[in-house]
Amino acid sequence: MKSDLCIVVPSYWARRSDMGWMPGDAIYDHPIPLDHEGTLLRLLKSLEILEKKNFTVIVLAVPTSEEIAEKVEKKVKGIIDEARKEVDIPIHRFGFSHLCKVHQMLEGEGRKDLKDLLQLRGYSNVRNLCTFVPHVLGSEAAILIDDDEVFEDPKFIDKATEYIGRQYQNIPVYAVAGYYLQENGEVHLNKSHEPWMDAWDQLDRMNEAFDRFIVSPPRFKETPFVFGGNIVIHRNLFVKVPFDPLVPRGEDIDFLINSRMFGFRFFIDNTLAIKHLPPPKSHPAWRRLREDVFRFLFEREKIKRQRDIEGMVRVRPEDFNPYPGAFLKEDLEQKAEKASHILAAMYEESGDEQGAREALQTVVLMRKALSGSRDPFNDLIALQKRWENLMRLTDRAAFRENASRLFSD
Numbered sequence: 001m002k003s004d005l006c007i008v009v010p011s012y013w014a015r016r017s018d019m020g021w022m023p024g025d026a027i028y029d030h031p032i033p034l035d036h037e038g039t040l041l042r043l044l045k046s047l048e049i050l051e052k053k054n055f056t057v058i059v060l061a062v063p064t065s066e067e068i069a070e071k072v073e074k075k076v077k078g079i080i081d082e083a084r085k086e087v088d089i090p091i092h093r094f095g096f097s098h099l100c101k102v103h104q105m106l107e108g109e110g111r112k113d114l115k116d117l118l119q120l121r122g123y124s125n126v127r128n129l130c131t132f133v134p135h136v137l138g139s140e141a142a143i144l145i146d147d148d149e150v151f152e153d154p155k156f157i158d159k160a161t162e163y164i165g166r167q168y169q170n171i172p173v174y175a176v177a178g179y180y181l182q183e184n185g186e187v188h189l190n191k192s193h194e195p196w197m198d199a200w201d202q203l204d205r206m207n208e209a210f211d212r213f214i215v216s217p218p219r220f221k222e223t224p225f226v227f228g229g230n231i232v233i234h235r236n237l238f239v240k241v242p243f244d245p246l247v248p249r250g251e252d253i254d255f256l257i258n259s260r261m262f263g264f265r266f267f268i269d270n271t272l273a274i275k276h277l278p279p280p281k282s283h284p285a286w287r288r289l290r291e292d293v294f295r296f297l298f299e300r301e302k303i304k305r306q307r308d309i310e311g312m313v314r315v316r317p318e319d320f321n322p323y324p325g326a327f328l329k330e331d332l333e334q335k336a337e338k339a340s341h342i343l344a345a346m347y348e349e350s351g352d353e354q355g356a357r358e359a360l361q362t363v364v365l366m367r368k369a370l371s372g373s374r375d376p377f378n379d380l381i382a383l384q385k386r387w388e389n390l391m392r393l394t395d396r397a398a399f400r401e402n403a404s405r406l407f408s409d
Contacts, residue, residue, distance in 0.1 A: 003055065003056035003090070003134070003137050003138070003139055004054075004055075004138070004139055004140050004141075005054060005055040005056070005139060005140065005141055005142075005143070005157075005161065006055060006056050006057070006058055006133065006134035006137060006139045006141075006142050006143070007047075007055050007056070007057045007058070007142075007143045007145055008057075008058045008060065008129075008130040008131075008133060008134060008142055008143070008144055008145070009040070009043065009057065009058070009059045009060065009145050009146065009147050010059075010060040010062050010126045010127075010129075010130060010146065010147070011032075011038070011040045011059055011060060011061060011062060011076055011147045012028045012030075012031040012032065012062045012064070012147075013031055013032050013033075013034055013038070013061070013062065013063055013064065013068070013072040013075060013076075014028075014031035014032065014033050014034070014063075014064045014068075015033065015034060015064065015065065015068055016033055016034050016035045017033035017035055017036065018035075021064070022065070024065065025064040025065045026063075026064045026065070026121050026122065027064075027283075028062075028064065028123070029278070029281050029283070030148070030278060030279045030280070030281055031062075031064050032279075034068065034071055034072065034075055038079075038147070039147050039148045039277065039279070040059065040076070040079050040147040041079045041082055041083055042150060042277075043145070043147050043148075043149055043150055043151075044057070044059075044079070044080070044083035044087060044091060045083060045086055045087060046150040046151040046152070047083075047087050047089055047151060048086060048087050049151050049152065049153075049154050050151055050154060050156055050157055051154045051155060051157070051158070052157040052158060053088070053089050053157075054157070055089070055143070055157065056089075056090045056091075056092065056137070057089055057090065057091040057092070058091075058092055058093070058094055058133050058134070058137075058407075059076055059079075059080060059091065059092070059093045059094070059147075060093075060094050060095070060120070060126060060129055060130065060133075061073045061075075061076040061093050061094065061095035061096075062120055062121075062126055063095075063096070063120075066096060069095060069096035069097075069120075070096070070097070072095065072096075073093065073095035073096065073097060076093050076095065077093055080092075080093055092407040094129065094133055094406070094407075095120070096120055098406045099118060099119075099120050099129075101406055102118060102403065102406070103115045103118070105399065105402055105403065106118075106393075109393060109399070111390075111393060114386065114389065114390045114393070117242070117386060117387060117390050118132060118390075119245075122245055123228075123243075123249060123251045124242075124243040124244055124245040124246075124247060124251040124254075124255075125243075125245050127144070127228065127243040127251055127252075127255070128242050128243050128245075128387075130142060130144050131233060131238035131242075132390075132391075132394075134235075134238075135235065135238065135239060135391060135394065135395070136394055136399065136400050136403040136404070137400070137403070137404060137407075138400060139235065140165060140234065140235055141161065141164050141165065141232055141233065141234050141235065142232070142233050142235075142238065143157075143160055143231070143232050144228060144229065144230070144231045144232075144233065145229055145230065145274065146228070146229030146276075148229075148276065148277055148278040148279065149180070149229055149230070149274045149275060149276050149277065150274070150275045150277060151274060151275075152181075152273075152274070152275050153273060153274075156272070156274070159178075159269060159271055159272045160176065160178070160232045160269075160272060161232070162269075163176060163220065163267065163269075164176055164232050164234050165234050165236070168220060168267065171265055172236075172265075173234070173265070173267055174233070174234035174236050174237040174264055174265075175226075175231070175232070175233055175234065175237055175256075175259060175264060175265070175266045175267065176231070176232040176266075176267050176268070176269055176272065177223055177225075177226040177227060177230065177231050177232075177266060177267065177268045177269070177272075178227065178230035178231070178232075178268070178269060178272030178273060178274060179210070179214050179227055179230060179268065179270070179272065179273055179274075180227055180229070180230065180273070180274060180275075180276035181273050181274065181275045181276060182276060183275075183276075183277055187210050187214050187215060188207045188210055188211075189203050189206055189207060189210075191203060194285070194343075194346065195342050195346065196285070196289070196339045196340075196342040196343040196346065197339075198342075199335055199338035199339040199342055200289060200292075200335055200336070200338075200339035201326070201335075202292065202323075202327070205322050205323040205324075205326045205327070206225075206323050208322045208323065209224065209225055209322050209323040212322065213225070213268050213270070214268065214270045215270070216270075217270075218270075219269060219270050219271055220267055220268075220269055220270075221267065221268060221270075222265055222266060222267055222268075223256075223266050223267060223268035224256070224319065224320035224321065224322075224323065224324070224325060225253055225256070225320070225323055225324060226252045226253060226255070226256045226266060226268075227252060228251065228252030228255075229274070229276070230272065230273075230274045231252065237259060237264050238391075239388070239391040239392075239395070240262060240384070240387075240388055240391075241255070241258050241259050241262050241264065241384060241387075242258075242383060242384065242387040243255045243258075244258060244376075244379075244380060244383060245383075246298065246376060246379060247295055247298050247299070248291050248294050248295050248298070249291045249292070249295050250292070250295040250296075250299075250324075253299075253320075253324050254295070254298075254299055257299055257302065257303070257315065257320070258380060258384075260313065260315050260319070261306070261312055261313060261314075261315055261380070262311070262312060262313070262384070263311065263312065263313050284355060284358070285343060285355075285359075286340075286343060286347070286355055286358040286359040286362065287358070289336075289339060289340065289343065289359070289362060290358075290362040290365070292327075293332075293336045293362060293366055294365075294366070294369065296324065296327040296328060296332055297332065297366065297369055297370070298376055299324070299328055299376075300317070300327075300328045300329070300332060301374075301375075301376050301377075302376035302377050302380060303315060303316070303317060303328060303377075304377075305375050305376060305377035305378065306377055307377070309381070317329050333366065333370070336362065336363070336366055337363050337366075340359050340360060340362045340363050341359075341360070341363075343359040344356040344357075344359035344360045347359060
C-alpha cells in the first residue's frame with residue numbers, strides 16, 4: 001500500500017472506567033475509558049464533508065498501558081469498521097501488534113538499537129509514529145489530526161496541501177499549521193479565570209498570539225506556535241527532525257523549536273481551521289501547571305545550550321514571541337513560583353491540603369531541575385542523528401513493501 005498523503009489520528013484509550021488510572025499507566029489529557037464510545041467515530045464520519053478524498057487515514061490505537069493494548073486495538077477496529085459504512089476513504093489502524101512487527105523488522109536488519117525511537121507511549125513518541133507510518137507508506141506529507149476534532153470545511157485538504165512542498169516568497173514550505181475553533185466557533189480560549197492565572201499568564205499570551213497570527217492578515221505567515229492536532233508536515237522535514245521524547249508535554253511547539261534549529265520555517269494558514277471538541281480534562285490544576293513549568297524549563301534550557309553547528313540555526317526566546325516566547329525567558333521561575341503559591345493558597349482555602357502540597361511541591365521540583373546538568377540541546381543532536389539513520393534505513397523499497405502489509409485490515 002502506498003499513499004502520497006496520509007491523515008494520521010492518534011486515539012488515546014484508558015482502562016475501563018470502573019478500574020480507573022493505575023500506577024505505571026501513561027498520563028494523557030483525556031484518554032477514553034474502554035467502556036465509553038469516545039470521539040473517534042465522530043471525527044471519522046466528519047471526513048465525508050471533504051471535497052478531496054485523495055488520502056489514506058491511519059488511526060494510532062494508543063493505550064495507557066500495554067496490558068490493555070489488545071483490547072484497545074479491538075475497540076479501534078470496531079470504530080473503524082463502523083465508520084467505513086458511511087465514509088468511502090481507506091482507513092487503517094496501527095497499534096501495539098503492528099509496532100511489534102516493525103520492531104522485528106528492525107531486528108532483522110540488525111538495528112535493534114533503533115527500536116526505542118518507535119514507541120507507542122508518550123506524546124512525542126506517538127507523534128513520531130504519526131510521521132514514521134506515512135514515511136514507510138511513501139507519503140509526501142502527513143496531516144496530523146486529533147480524534148476530538150471534526151472537519152467542517154469541505155476545502156480543508158485543498159488548503160492543507162496548497163503550499164506544502166512548494167515555495168512561498170522564495171522559502172521552501174515543509175510545515176503548515178492550522179488552528180482550532182472552539183465549540184462556540186471562536187479562536188480565543190475563554191476558560192474560567194482563576195487568580196493564579198494572573199501570575200501564570202499563559203492564556204493571555206496564547207490569545208495575544210492568536211490575535212497576531214490567526215485573526216490578523218495576511219493569510220499565510222511564519223508562526224512561533226503550532227497546534228499538534230492540525231499540522232501538515234512534508235517528508236523533507238519529518239525524515240530529518242523528530243519530536244523530542246524528553247519534553248514532558250507541549251511536544252508540538254517543541255517540535256517547531258527543533259525544526260527552526262535545523263533550518264526549517266513553520267507557517268500558519270489562518271483559513272485552515274478544524275473544530276476542537278475535547279472532553280473535560282480530568283487532571284487537577286497543579287498537575288497542568290507543573291507539566292507546563294517543566295516543558296518551558298526544558299525548552300528554555302535547550303535554547304540556552306545552543307552552540308554553533310554546521311547546518312543548524314541559532315534561535316532566541318524572542319523568536320517565539322508572544323507565545324511561547326514569554327515563557328522561555330529569565331523570569332520563568334518567578335512566574336512559576338508566584339503562580340504555585342497563589343494556587344496553593346486557593347487549595348488551602350477550599351480545604352484541599354493535598355492539592356496545596358502538590359502546588360508547592362512544583363516549586364521544589366523546579367529548583368531541583370534547575371540544579372541538574374542535563375543538556376537538552378546535546379540530547380537533541382544525538383536524537384536527530386539516530387532518527388535520520390532510522391528514516392534512511394526504512395526508506396528502502398524492501399522495508400516499505402513489508403511494512404505496507406501491516407495495513408491489510
